[in-house]
Amino acid sequence: MSLSECAAVELSPADSYPSPPTSPQSAKRTAAVAPGKNITKATLDAAVDSVASATAPASQKEYARPVTPAESTASGDEDPQAAEEALKLRTWKIALSLADMRCGATRKDNKSCENKISAKKADRMNDVVKLLWVPSNTSMEVETHLDSLAKLAHCYYHDHPPAREARISKWLVVLPGQPRPPSLQKRLRNILGSAPTKCTSLKKDGKNCGNAVGREKRFYCDKTITKMIRMAMAPQDEDDPLMLLTKVMQHYMLCHVHRAPPYKQQDEWTRRISKFRAACQNEMNARNKESKSSKRPTEKEEITRNNTNSSKLASPPPTPRIQRVDDDPGTYWDTGYETSRFDVLGKCDMVDESKSTFDEIRDITRELLNTDTERSENEVNDGFVYLYQVPGNEHLVKIGFTTGSVAARLEKWKKDCHREPAAVYPTAMTCTAAVPHAHRVERLVHAELMEHRVRLYCERCGKQHVEWFEVPAEDAVRVIEKWCGWMRTRPYVKRETREGVKWYLKEAEAKRLSDVAKFLKELQSDIEERKDL
Numbered sequence: 112m113s114l115s116e117c118a119a120v121e122l123s124p125a126d127s128y129p130s131p132p133t134s135p136q137s138a139k140r141t142a143a144v145a146p147g148k149n150i151t152k153a154t155l156d157a158a159v160d161s162v163a164s165a166t167a168p169a170s171q172k173e174y175a176r177p178v179t180p181a182e183s184t185a186s187g188d189e190d191p192q193a194a195e196e197a198l199k200l201r202t203w204k205i206a207l208s209l210a211d212m213r214c215g216a217t218r219k220d221n222k223s224c225e226n227k228i229s230a231k232k233a234d235r236m237n238d239v240v241k242l243l244w245v246p247s248n249t250s251m252e253v254e255t256h257l258d259s260l261a262k263l264a265h266c267y268y269h270d271h272p273p274a275r276e277a278r279i280s281k282w283l284v285v286l287p288g289q290p291r292p293p294s295l296q297k298r299l300r301n302i303l304g305s306a307p308t309k310c311t312s313l314k315k316d317g318k319n320c321g322n323a324v325g326r327e328k329r330f331y332c333d334k335t336i337t338k339m340i341r342m343a344m345a346p347q348d349e350d351d352p353l354m355l356l357t358k359v360m361q362h363y364m365l366c367h368v369h370r371a372p373p374y375k376q377q378d379e380w381t382r383r384i385s386k387f388r389a390a391c392q393n394e395m396n397a398r399n400k401e402s403k404s405s406k407r408p409t410e411k412e413e414i415t416r417n418n419t420n421s422s423k424l425a426s427p428p429p430t431p432r433i434q435r436v437d438d439d440p441g442t443y444w445d446t447g448y449e450t451s452r453f454d455v456l457g458k459c460d461m462v463d464e465s466k467s468t469f470d471e472i473r474d475i476t477r478e479l480l481n482t483d484t485e486r487s488e489n490e491v492n493d494g495f496v497y498l499y500q501v502p503g504n505e506h507l508v509k510i511g512f513t514t515g516s517v518a519a520r521l522e523k524w525k526k527d528c529h530r531e532p533a534a535v536y537p538t539a540m541t542c543t544a545a546v547p548h549a550h551r552v553e554r555l556v557h558a559e560l561m562e563h564r565v566r567l568y569c570e571r572c573g574k575q576h577v578e579w580f581e582v583p584a585e586d587a588v589r590v591i592e593k594w595c596g597w598m599r600t601r602p603y604v605k606r607e608t609r610e611g612v613k614w615y616l617k618e619a620e621a622k623r624l625s626d627v628a629k630f631l632k633e634l635q636s637d638i639e640e641r642k643d644l
Contacts, residue, residue, distance in 0.1 A: 203240050206285050209264055216261075216269035216278055226266035236263050243286070250294035257282050270456055271568045271575050295394060299340045302387045306332035312369035322366035327529070330571055331444050332363035343391035346398060353395075355433060355443075357388045362440035448531045450503035453567040453579075461577065462561060469627035471558045476624055480548060480603055480614035486514050487550075491614060494549030496556065496591050497521070498536040500584060507565065507579050508535065508587050512553035529571040536588045546595045548603065555594045559631075560587065593634045596641070 204210040212233070214224040228236075239260045243253060260282075261275040283291055293301065306329040310320035324332075335356055342350045361384060362370060429437065436443045466474075481490040494514035499521060500507065509532070513520040521532045537543055546552055557564070563582040568575055580587060602620040606613055616624075623630050 199244070200237060200240060203243070203287055206287050207240070207260070207282055209236065209260075214264060214266040214269060216265045216274050218269075224266060224269055226268070228264055228266075232263045236260060239263065250292055251296070253286075253291055254279055254283075254294050254297065267457055267460055267566060268575075272454075273573070295344060296340055299343060299387060299390055299394075300336070302390060303336060303383055306330075306336070307364055310366035310369055311364045312366070320366060320369060322368060324364065324366065326572065327446075328363045331446075332360055334444065335360040335363065339387070339391050343394040344398075346395045351433065351436075353388050353391055355436060357384055358437065359440040359443045360384065448502075448525075449529050449571060450501075453504050453507065453569070456566040456568050456575065458565050458581070459562050461564065461566070468558060468561055471561070472555060472627050472631075473624050475551070475554050475558055476602075477616055477621060480551060482612065482614070489514075490548050490551040490554075492549065493545040493547050495537065495545060496549055496552050496595060497534065498584065498587055498591060499532040499534050501530040501532055507567075507581055508584050509576075509579050510553065510556055510560070510587060510591070511578050512549045514549065527572045528569050535584050536591055547598050547601065552591075552594045552598050556587075556590050559590050559594075589635070589638070593631070593638050596638050597634050 201210065208215045208223070209228075212228040212230070214226040214228060216224045218224050239256055242248075242256045245252075248256070257279045258275055261278045262270055265274060265278070280297075283293065292298075307324055308329065310322045310324055312320045314320055339353060339356050339360070342353065342356075463471075481488055483489050486492065492514050494512050495517050496510070496512045497517045497520065498508050498510050500509070509524075511520070517534065517537065521534060524530075525532055557578070560580050560582055563580040564577070565579050565581050566575060566577050567579050602617055603614045604617055606615060623633070
């Protein structure tokens with residue numbers, strides 16, 4: 112998408128970092144627009160069974176009105192196979208609550224998101240639905256196709272992994288035809304559920320502990336569960352013992368009060384953990400048995416097997432690392448700062464395609480400054496526009512603003528997302544004075560760089576970040592300096608009105624903005640001239 116075609120979309124503070132908001136409700140719609148909202152499994156199966164009969168030629172009396180010659184000719188020329196496929200596709204989309212082309216993900220208020228799905232995605236969605244018709248699909252293939260469908264159907268508020276996983280679970284229940292058994296991965300996860308938000312232990316009086324389990328503990332608990340599932344699906348010789356990982360997982364389910372072994376008063380969770388470990392072990396044993404039977408051992412391997420048969424029954428001696436983890440399960444994972452690559456959810460997809468970037472810049476500059484008392488909304492306050500990068504993702508930059516200390520803002524992000532930010536702007540060598548109307552500056556910078564904007568999902572904080580850009584840091588700094596320089600010229604004037612204080616763009620600046628391209632060149636020239644002085 113070109114610069115002239117890509118424009119920024121104004122997000123409310125709830126829509127931006129740190130968390131995507133509840134999707135906005137659309138205007139009231141009639142019930143007929145959203146078929147299949149409360150459709151039952153029996154109704155869906157009956158609809159699928161009736162596909163063949165429904166596509167058979169209908170008699171004249173079956174029509175609600177007389178058939179015109181044009182309609183009669185069209186129905187006669189219609190390919191029966193294509194008609195059957197279209198009806199089947201319609202039935203499946205009703206079952207999946209996609210017939211009305213709405214997002215349909217569950218919002219924070221437990222209502223369905225009503226955001227529209229782009230018509231450009233319709234053909235790709237149909238192709239994915241057809242992949243679900245393949246009779247030979249394994250459970251994992253079905254879930255993979257459903258995940259691809261969720262990525263297409265969900266709006267940019269709800270296309271992150273947790274929202275997709277929740278939708279897949281709902282879809283598996285309503286898919287037409289025979290029930291689909293969950294994949295091994297989903298079955299194992301269902302045994303435990305998600306990482307608990309509260310300590311799983313009981314107090315001495317038999318009541319639930321209730322102490323919160325921190326976000327970091329839940330992260331490592333999920334990470335341990337994922338590793339155990341991976342071991343069950345594809346066991347490797349260098350894997351750690353499942354019993355050890357079980358201990359690690361249990362460690363992260365407990366608060367600091369009940370973390371010290373022995374673990375007591377945890378009958379329910381102990382049963383679930385034991386069931387999970389047994390299921391993993393059974394799957395590993397089955398896969399090992401299948402692997403051994405699929406290849407004929409050589410004579411040397413047979414001799415080795417016979418000589419070591421008895422030793423296999425005994426557990427191997429613990430290594431120093433295993434012994435250390437057994438004594439302190441909290442040492443199993445490396446808890447240093449994350450350096451992994453971000454999960455990019457989308458690029459340049461939060462735009463109004465009917466507006467160009469120049470249109471967006473012109474509209475933003477001509478708006479009255481927001482005088483809201485909420486600091487994240489207010490555009491009158493002075494502040495700082497900052498830029499930083501993180502290790503492992505040097506091709507991306509984060510651009511934000513704060514009315515407080517930049518160092519304090521980066522420290523909070525460091526704690527929330529467990530990544531170590533490296534400040535690029537401002538630095539000790541640049542001007543450190545606060546810029547007027549910092550939030551308005553940030554919006555203008557985002558608008559100019561919108562074609563480079565990306566959305567990221569952060570596993571550590573479990574949230575979506577929308578203020579990242581795939582652009583060289585030096586280019587982004589030039590854009591920031593350009594708009595900061597313009598704002599320091601005080602282009603807005605305060606006026607007292609009957610409704611209160613309002614901030615208007617000066618008339619001279621409004622005239623300059625009639626040609627945004629020329630205006631931007633002038634701003635850049637001003638920056639270069641000041642650097643030469």
